[in-house]
Amino acid sequence: MIKHKQKRKNAIKNLNDKRVINIALAGNANVGKSVIFNQLTGLSQTIGNWPGKTVELKEGHLDFLGYRFDIVDLPGIYSLSTYSLEEILSREYIVSDKVDVIINVIDATNLERNLFFTFQLLELKVPIILAINQMDILRKRNMELDFKKLEEYFKLPVIPVVAIRGIGVHQLVEEAIELYVYNRPHFHYIEGGKKLHENLTHHHYHNHHRHHFKNSKNEKEKTLKGKENFLFPDLSSILSYGKEVETKIKYLEKEIENSKDVPFNCNYPERFLAIKLLENDGEIIKLFNTSQRSKSVIKLAEKFRTELENYHGEEITTITSSEIYNNIRQIIEKVIISKPSGKRKTNFAAILDNLTTHSFWGYLILILVLIGAYLFTFLIGGFLGGLIENAFDIWSEKVFSIYGTDNFLISVFWYGAMGGFFGALGGVLVYVIPFFLIIEILQDSGYLPRAAFLMDRFMHSLGVHGKTIIPMILGFGCNVPACTGCRIMETEREKKISIALTSLVPCAAVMVVVLGLVGRYLGIGWVIILFGINFIVIIFVGKVLNKIMPGECTELIMEMHEFRVPNYSVIIKQTWVRSKEFIYKSMPIIIVIGIILELLLIFRVLDPINEIFAPVTVIWLGLPVITGIFLVYGILRKELTLILLEVLASSMSIPLLELLNPIQMIVFCAVTMLYIPCFVTIVIIARETNWKYALQISILEIGLALLIGGIINWSFVLFSNL
Amino acid sequence: MVLINRFLTDCSTGEQLTVIKVAAGIRAKTRLANLGIVPGVTIIKRRAAPFRGPIEIIVKGTVLVIGRGLASKIIVNHKA
Numbered sequence: 032m033i034k035h036k037q038k039r040k041n042a043i044k045n046l047n048d049k050r051v052i053n054i055a056l057a058g059n060a061n062v063g064k065s066v067i068f069n070q071l072t073g074l075s076q077t078i079g080n081w082p083g084k085t086v087e088l089k090e091g092h093l094d095f096l097g098y099r100f101d102i103v104d105l106p107g108i109y110s111l112s113t114y115s116l117e118e119i120l121s122r123e124y125i126v127s128d129k130v131d132v133i134i135n136v137i138d139a140t141n142l143e144r145n146l147f148f149t150f151q152l153l154e155l156k157v158p159i160i161l162a163i164n165q166m167d168i169l170r171k172r173n174m175e176l177d178f179k180k181l182e183e184y185f186k187l188p189v190i191p192v193v194a195i196r197g198i199g200v201h202q203l204v205e206e207a208i209e210l211y212v213y214n215r216p217h218f219h220y221i222e223g224g225k226k227l228h229e230n231l232t233h234h235h236y237h238n239h240h241r242h243h244f245k246n247s248k249n250e251k252e253k254t255l256k257g258k259e260n261f262l263f264p265d266l267s268s269i270l271s272y273g274k275e276v277e278t279k280i281k282y283l284e285k286e287i288e289n290s291k292d293v294p295f296n297c298n299y300p301e302r303f304l305a306i307k308l309l310e311n312d313g314e315i316i317k318l319f320n321t322s323q324r325s326k327s328v329i330k331l332a333e334k335f336r337t338e339l340e341n342y343h344g345e346e347i348t349t350i351t352s353s354e355i356y357n358n359i360r361q362i363i364e365k366v367i368i369s370k371p372s373g374k375r376k377t378n379f380a381a382i383l384d385n386l387t388t389h390s391f392w393g394y395l396i397l398i399l400v401l402i403g404a405y406l407f408t409f410l411i412g413g414f415l416g417g418l419i420e421n422a423f424d425i426w427s428e429k430v431f432s433i434y435g436t437d438n439f440l441i442s443v444f445w446y447g448a449m450g451g452f453f454g455a456l457g458g459v460l461v462y463v464i465p466f467f468l469i470i471e472i473l474q475d476s477g478y479l480p481r482a483a484f485l486m487d488r489f490m491h492s493l494g495v496h497g498k499t500i501i502p503m504i505l506g507f508g509c510n511v512p513a514c515t516g517c518r519i520m521e522t523e524r525e526k527k528i529s530i531a532l533t534s535l536v537p538c539a540a541v542m543v544v545v546l547g548l549v550g551r552y553l554g555i556g557w558v559i560i561l562f563g564i565n566f567i568v569i570i571f572v573g574k575v576l577n578k579i580m581p582g583e584c585t586e587l588i589m590e591m592h593e594f595r596v597p598n599y600s601v602i603i604k605q606t607w608v609r610s611k612e613f614i615y616k617s618m619p620i621i622i623v624i625g626i627i628l629e630l631l632l633i634f635r636v637l638d639p640i641n642e643i644f645a646p647v648t649v650i651w652l653g654l655p656v657i658t659g660i661f662l663v664y665g666i667l668r669k670e671l672t673l674i675l676l677e678v679l680a681s682s683m684s685i686p687l688l689e690l691l692n693p694i695q696m697i698v699f700c701a702v703t704m705l706y707i708p709c710f711v712t713i714v715i716i717a718r719e720t721n722w723k724y725a726l727q728i729s730i731l732e733i734g735l736a737l738l739i740g741g742i743i744n745w746s747f748v749l750f751s752n753l
Numbered sequence: 754m755v756l757i758n759r760f761l762t763d764c765s766t767g768e769q770l771t772v773i774k775v776a777a778g779i780r781a782k783t784r785l786a787n788l789g790i791v792p793g794v795t796i797i798k799r800r801a802a803p804f805r806g807p808i809e810i811i812v813k814g815t816v817l818v819i820g821r822g823l824a825s826k827i828i829v830n831h832k833a
Contacts, residue, residue, distance in 0.1 A: 110787040114780070143813040144789065345792065346779065352786035353793070356813075390803030484818050488806040496820055497807065586820030587807050588784055593816075 051099045052211050053129060057121065057152060058136035059145050060107025061477070061592045063164040063194040067136060068104040069601050070200045076608055087515065095204055103130065109144070111151040113314050115521060125155055126298035132158045132207040139169040139176060142367070146359045153270055154303045156263040158210040161189045162203055173370040180366045186264030187216045195598055214260045269362065272354040275342060279335040280305045286331060290324045308332035310347055380594040387481040397482055404469040404507070408539070409546060412462035419457030446682055447629030451622045454674040460614065466508040466539050467606045475597035479504065480589055487587050493573025494580065495520065496587040499529045506536030510712040512609070514719060524582040530716055531576055531728055534708040535569045537562065540670040545700045547673045553693055561697070565704055568735055647737065652698050653744040655691065665703055667710050672703050694747045698740045706736030761808060761827040764798050770829040771795055777826040789813040790827070
């Protein structure tokens with residue numbers, strides 16, 4: 032919230048230089064919203080969170096035609112009900128004064144489903160631009176849209192777009208200026224509508240409007256509240272729920288109007304409130320549950336609902352949804368022009384679809400995709416990491432040949448700060464970037480829902496439905512965004528179980544440790560065994576949570592999109608944005624800790640801490656005493672355990688294998704793998720659920736790690752005694 | 754031809770079906786209604802996931818995956 036207020040303040044302050052238009056992109060999932068977002072915002076985008084919420088918020092900006100556009104990419108949703116937090120947040124955001132213009136992105140090839148969302152959006156009576164995307168694909172299917180008719184129906188700007196080629200994208204922004212400045216929609220196809228605007232050029236926006244605004248203070252204030260002044264067209268001809276329902280909506284609307292003495296802190300239009308009250312929408316009912324007067328409105332809505340449900344013999348949401356779909360059907364019949372079509376050939380996407388959901392090939396592909404993602408990550412990461420490591424060694428020699436080996440400051444700076452920096456660069460970042468790249472490709476190509484389809488049955492035995500596999504796959508990259516990704520789960524119970532399972536997935540950092548120690552010194556066989564143990568632990572935890580958590584597993588409802596060739600520009604930008612977050616947030620911590628550790632090592636401060644942990648680390652786990660503090664640091668970032676081992680080995684000038692023997696390496700890796708989610712993940716879990724749950728997970732995982740680590744250690748001890 | 758109401762899970766793949774009733778909880782029912790699965794609508798059962806997994810259907814030109822438990826509460830009929 033604060034961030035937005037600040038933004039708003041800055042916007043007012045800068046008004047003389049540049050006017051800010053706040054745009055939100057809204058629409059179903061997978062309609063090209065993020066492609067348009069990328070086209071508009073380029074590399075200016077950041078991925079954050081909704082204030083106080085765990086839903087991802089993508090923001091970016093664009094400077095164009097003398098305006099600054101602050102653009103938000105809303106989550107892809109199908110409705111504005113209360114099915115998920117995303118839907119609630121989106122509708123609250125859309126009516127708030129944080130946004131001036133909504134661009135509703137619509138997939139032309141899937142008008143029926145997409146327009147359902149549009150119809151809900153229209154009830155919010157905000158300035159909307161309809162961006163009809165994928166026009167190229169529609170035309171390839173020998174179909175065309177009648178844009179004049181569409182404009183006649185919706186009385187709002189309707190713009191054809193081919194997002195991946197950037198066609199029509201900047202026109203959307205021009206249209207946003209139009210809506211913002213004139214406070215009314217501007218027509219392209221309807222006669223007469225064009226005249227008003229047809230002489231306007233880019234030059235016009237740039238100069239005329241700027242001049243126009245500078246001279247009038249009132250205008251300025253007016254445009255800041257532009258949405259309130261927006262002349263929303265009368266769409267009653269298409270937004271009708273049929274006679275019976277409409278009568279009741281009208282009646283409720285009046286009642287709501289009459290109870291307006293109650294201070295309402297919401298921006299929803301009365302009609303929207305009436306519809307939602309009728310639909311028994313929990314969030315809206317909460318708004319009305321304040322005074323006796325407004326409570327009577329709820330009562331009335333209840334009465335109407337019962338009447339309608341009895342009359343139609345259906346639940347109210349079924350009635351309203353059917354009505355909306357009927358209206359859509361009628362529009363579509365008028366606006367879609369089908370030309371005699373050629374044959375639809377079985378294309379590559381369809382073959383891929385069959386293979387990836389096949390009862391044998393599907394699972395094989397799933398396994399291959401995971402292994403492939405790992406191999407890709409580690410071949411690239413390992414190669415680049417090796418280069419960086421060599422460079423660091425060569426530079427180290429040079430530095431110490433100049434300054435000598437016992438210079439205190441140089442030692443702190445070089446081994447601490449630079450060692451940390453290069454360790455993070457060569458040991459972590461080179462793995463993280465390729466993994467983000469792979470994840471983005473998997474996400475953009477549409478593969479992940481197939482994995483959910485295949486794994487649904489199996490995941491049910493762990494108490495969640497198949498969608499959990501998506502955050503879990505993401506978890507291989509980094510548990511932090513993956514745990515946030517668990518928001519796709521619809522109920523609290525499933526979210527909690529998903530988070531617990533995802534936090535146990537070995538992330539890139541764990542992978543670095545396991546491959547950097549066990550993989551490097553003991554071979555791939557032990558790596559596989561360790562991952563096998565991890566997998567069993569995940570199943571065990573899932574089964575246990577499924578037993579002890581109250582409630583039942585909900586069912587999967589998910590749209591399955593066609594496969595498509597990933598858009599490389601979106602992928603590269605997304606990878607960069609995610610990596611950027613990682614660099615800015617993690618690198619400084621790693622460098623600072625590197626310095627602190629180097630100081631601690633020099634002044635031998637670590638010894639008492641290690642002594643405290645000694646009973647566990649030395650006796651139970653059989654590890655060297657120094658590893659106690661490493662495991663503590665590992666809570667901050669798990670790869671630190673490996674980096675610190677390397678720093679220690681290099682400062683003692685011995686190879687790692689002398690620091691840890693093979694058994695110790697295996698135990699150390701097993702413990703690092705399982706013992707606790709990293710600090711940031713714990714914070715995220717706490718924010719997603721609560722601190723109690725975050726601590727419960729942490730304690731559970733520490734317990735499991737110590738148990739398994741100890742078992743491995745002692746079975747080795749006993750085995751070698753034989 | 755006699756039309757017999759059946760559960761979506763019991764139909765074979767490739768069949769064109771008309772939704773008769775969704776006998777699920779209010780939450781799932783609302784969700785399905787928003788996605789266009791209301792009585793009277795035509796759907797096609799596209800495939801079922803291996804090992805008694807979820808059901809894939811085509812509705813309103815898009816592909817939806819529905820968990821088996823929920824699919825077994827959707828009552829359908831052969832398209833008349």
